Amino acid sequence: MRSLILIVSTVIILILIIQSCEKFQPAAPSEDEILDGPIEGLTNAENIQFLNGDRAFSEVYTSSKGLGPLFVTNSCVSCHSGDGKGHPFSTLTRFGQSDTSGNQFLTMGGPQLQHRAIPGYEPESIPEGASFSRFTPPAVTGLGYLQYVTDADILEMADPNDMDNDGVSGVPNWMPLKDFLQPSTNAISQNGKYIHRFGKKASAYDLLDQTVGAYNQDMGITSTFSPIDTYSGLSIDPEVSDKDVRDVVFYLETLKAPIQRNKDDPEVVQGKNLFVDINCAACHKPTLTTGYSPIDKLSNKTFHPYTDLLLHDMGSNLDDGYTEGAAQTYEWRTPPLWGLGLSPTTQGGQYFLMHDGRANTIEEAILMHGGEAQSSKLLYENLAEQEKNALIKFLESL
Amino acid sequence: MKKRITIVFVLLSALSYSQIDSTLFKRTEKDSSLQLNMDAVYDRPFLSYGKFPVSLGGYAEVNWQHIGTDGVSEGHQFQMRRMTLFVASTISRKIKFLSEIEFEEGGKEIAIEFASIDVEFHPLFNLRSGIIMNPIGAFNQNHDGPKWEFTDRPVSAVQLLPATWSNAGFGLFGKTYKGDWMFGYEFYLSGGFDDEIIDNDLGKTFLPVSKDNPERFTESASGRPLTTAKLAIRNKYVGEIGLSYMGGVYNTYQDDGIILDDKRRLNVFAIDYNTTIPKINTFITGEFVWIHVEVPESYTQQYGNMQHGGFIDVVQPVLQRKMFGWEDATLNLAFRLEYVDWNVGKFDETGGNIADDLWSVMPAISFRPSQQTVFRLNYRIQRQQDFLGNVPANTAGFSFGISSYF
Known part of the structure; x- marks a missing residue:
């Protein structure tokens, strides 16, 4: 009888464990604490493509899969962790x-x-006499929203001759399209050139351009879009399928926008007001709107990236002497600030800010601003300590 | 290979069927005398038939688990982890053959883990040849599921060292004892690792990938032998300590006589220990491993040149008596602590620590109706950091499994 009770008790305990096992597992972090995940409301088919893209984004390339032989990294995710x-x-x-x-x-x-x-090969070094600049990989969340901002809206924000006299101009990077690219529905052309918007110098036209370039230049992976091997300089068979490239592009397009935290905190609200008052928002535009997108959930959406997608003179201290496209060496595209506060969660617990990671705190980054941002920097320096803290708290909330 | 194995077992089954007389079957129990880890390959229950010189044995492991990481779970998973068959035979006096064939994940992977001819010249001088199990650490040779109180093998044993890592090779082994002391040694030369340990789609230095190279049983990637050596000493009251080394050139540095690369070595050192505390019968076992792999400086630091990790298991019998009709049943509480760092070092760019590490604790309850069978319920709590040292991924969940010799 005792044995029977013991057996029944054991079975009941096992059933209870099986039924309630999820309660003993770690909870998911809240959505505003992580950068990854799809935008809400995708169709099932879109979710499938998102997952395929996620897998391709995480794929580690090896020499047998075509890595290199010269490369910077061996997967998309190793540059854009989380x-x-x-x-x-x-x-x-x-x-x-x-x-x-x-x-x-x-x-x-x-x-x-x-x-x-890869083993057996010698990597490149910078040729004598070549100027250079280092680029820290950016966050890739919310890129779909940025892709579908219309060229008309970008031009509306541009002020090349500083007509409003605020010391901030802002110009687009007009460049010819690469052969494999098509102008978007929202595109405007000028002398056969189009507004490019992605990258530190705004030299990538769209996410296909960015993705194909990253496969080729970062990993040494050729594709039908970019068949030239970076080592030999010759065309070789594609090492990534068109489908994988398209899936990664779709993944990047449909990654959710970072979600602001503590937005109703009085200090965060104060910091946001100061951000506008000292004219940071002249370049870091808080709100943009998408135009038409073939992805329904990205069409005509208002979002808050804190960028104008334009090039600005950032002063001599940030002039590395290197540039791309029509940008000057001292010009940099305004980086979106959304997700800024979550940067340490993907940078090993620290901040590596500005284009090359030279700033280790948000304040250091602010103080490195010059050129068109010089007056905003001076205004920041003149804020009271409490106001500076509020402004930084606001930036950390993004 | 599958076909050959099937034919052998069909023939053996037919033989048993045609002469069935259960009184002639004899189960050889595990040897309970003073043993070293190196004896694990023979320290298994076998079934023999009359004077037939071949003995059979094996074990199976079946699990249920429900594990989640940061709110994401694959749900209920039912797994036939492995079924392993042993065939042993005494060919003649002092010449033995033993093989171990493992079917993993429902037959997805079939591997000869051990198949060696052992020739005894002297207790301190035995020749072993065939597919040998490299004696690095303790778990590799002593890995049978029914011997452990946990459904999962130690992480360090399967993701730093390749558990059930075996190669074609030759070597010597022997042991001796005096009073309460026992000493054993093993020394083998075998095939070994290949370039994929630092060129794999896991993005980390990972010795176990070489297990996926079936050609290692016929062709050594480097053309150089992998040397494995182990010394072990046991005191009846203190326990057993083992020191082991495995190393050699791992990469294909030449092909067709043409030099392709520098020769690159790997060196692995391990220490293992086990003991049973008298009176309270607490069993403690563990091992720790240090790995050094030569990685080209111009390659990526994602593939680390230093790794280390290990585990410690503590098993406390709490009830030993007749239970559910089993005369000699045991109920144990157990606990495993494990740690693995796949990339010990600092970033060239920042001088900061490279993470890529894991901590895990696993409390467990196990029930043994006999020493050959174990029912085990485990709860894993694990924190794993990526290469950059970002916020750790938290994993936890239950697993339940049964493992038994047959």
Whole structure:
């Protein structure tokens, strides 16, 4: 009888464990604490493509899959861990272009340094006389929203001659399209050139351009879009399928926008007002709107990226002497600030801010601003300590 | 290979069927005398038939688990982890053959884990040849599911070292004892690792990937032997300590006589220990491993050149008596602590620590109706950091499993 009771008790305990096991597992972090995840409301078919893209984004390339032989990194996710900003480990080096006449070092490995190599090969080094700049990989969340901002809206924000006299101009990077790209529905052309919007110098047209370039220049992976091997300079068979490239593009388009935290906190609200008062918002535009998108959930949406997608003169201290497209060496595209406060969650617990990760705190980053942002920086320096803290708290909430 | 194995077992089954007389079957129980870890390959229950020189044995492991990481779970998973068959035979006096064939994940992976001819010249001088199980650490040789109180193998044993890592090779082993002391050694030369340990789609230095290379039983990637050596000493009251080394050139540095790369070595050191505390019968076992792999400086630091990790298990019998009709049943409480760092080092760019590490604790309850069978319920709590040291992924969940020799 005792045995029977023991057996029944054991079985009941096991059933209870099986039924309630999820309660003993770690809860998911709240949505505003993480950067990854799809935008809400995708169809089932879109969710499937999102997952396929997620897998392709995480795929680690090896020499047998075509990695390199020269490369910077071996997967998309190793530069954009958790879909957030990169770490100095994955910082890129671009070299060879010091004015708008184009890159003079394309035959010597430009525009990107592949400073790593699979065993048996020697990596590249920067050729003598080439200017260069280092680029920390950006967060990739919310990129779909940025992709579908209309060219008309970007031009509306541009003020190349500073007509409003606020010291802030802002120009688009007009560049010819690469052969494999098509102008978007929202595009405006000027002398056969189109507004490019992605990258530190706004030299990538869209997410396909960005993705194909990353496969080729970061990992040494050729595709039908970009068949030239970075090592030999010759065309070779594609090492990634068109489908994988398209899936990654879709994944990037449909990653959710970062969600602001503590937005009703009085100090955060005060910081937001100060952000506008000292004219940070002249470049870091809080609100933009998408135009038409073939992805229904991205069409005509209002969102809050804190960028104008334009190039601005950032002063001599941030002028590395290197540039891309029509940008000057001292011009940088306004980086979106959304997700800024979550940067340490993907940068190994620290901040590596500005284009090359040279700033280790938000305040350091603010104080590195110059050029068109000089007056805002001075206004920041003149704030009371409590006001500075409120402004930084607001930036951390993004 | 599958076909050959099937034919062998069909023939053996037919033989048993045609002569069935259960009184002639004899179960050889595990040897309970003073043993070292190196004896694990023979320290298993076998079924023999009369004077037939072949003995059979094996074990199976079946699990249920429900594990989640940061709110994401694959749900209920039912797994036939593995079924392993042993065939042993005494070919003649002092010449033995033993093989171990493992079917993993429902037959998705079939591997000869051990198949060696052992020739005894002297207790301290035995020749072993065939597919040998490299004696690195303790778990690799002593891995049978029914011997452990946990449904999962230790992480360090399967993701730092390749558990059930075996290669074609030759070597010597022997042991001796005096009073309460026992000493054993093993020394083997075998095939070994390959370039994929630092060029794999896991994005980390990972020795176990070489298990996926079936050609290692016929062709050594480097053309150089992998040397494995172990010394072990046991005191009846203190326990057993083992020191082991495994190393050699792992990469294909030449092909067709043409030099392709520098020779790159790996070196693995391990220490293992086990003891049973007298009177309270607490069983403690563990091992710790240090791995050094030569990785080209111009390659990526994602593939680390230093790794280390290990585990410790504590098993406390709490009830030993007749239970549910089993005369010699045991109920145990157990606990496993494990740690693995796949990339010990600092970033060249920042000088900061490279993470890529894991901590896990696993309390467990196990019930043994006999020493050959174990029912086990485990709860894993695990924290794993990525290469950059970002917020750890938290994993937890229950697993329940049965493992038994047959």
